[in-house]
Amino acid sequence: MVIIWWIIVGLIAGFITGKLMKGSGFGALMDIVVGIVGAVIGGYIMQSLGYAGQGGLIYTICVAVLGAVILTLLIRLVTGRRNL
Template sequence: MGILYAILIGAAAGWLAGKIMKGGGFGALINIILGIVGGAVGNWLFGTLGIQIGSGLVGDLITGVIGAVVILFVAGLFKK
């Protein structure tokens, strides 16, 4: 159940991050990967800053989206 949860939250987070960063997304698989990696980056970032978003579905989704947006922002810096 944990893997399925991570995939579903990752897909939603990756899709939302693509919309926030004015992209149309990168396809389902890349969005899932981006969201899962974004969740890890968001957890690390918030842990480093001492910020707690909360627990549960909404907290995981917010963390994943913010982490994925950070990844897209950094990738955009290297793209130019």
């Protein structure tokens, strides 16, 4: 059940990040991956700042979106592409 939870949060976070960052996105599967990796990055950042790395549904999605936005920015900086 945990894997299904990660996929759902990743899908939601990837979708929201795609809308926030404006661009063509990465496609449905890669948006899920970006959301899941973003959740890990966001959780690490929140724990480093002294906040909880996980919580309820809304908190988890917000943390995942934060991490996914940072990941998307890093990908754009490395690749030099603005349309992702």
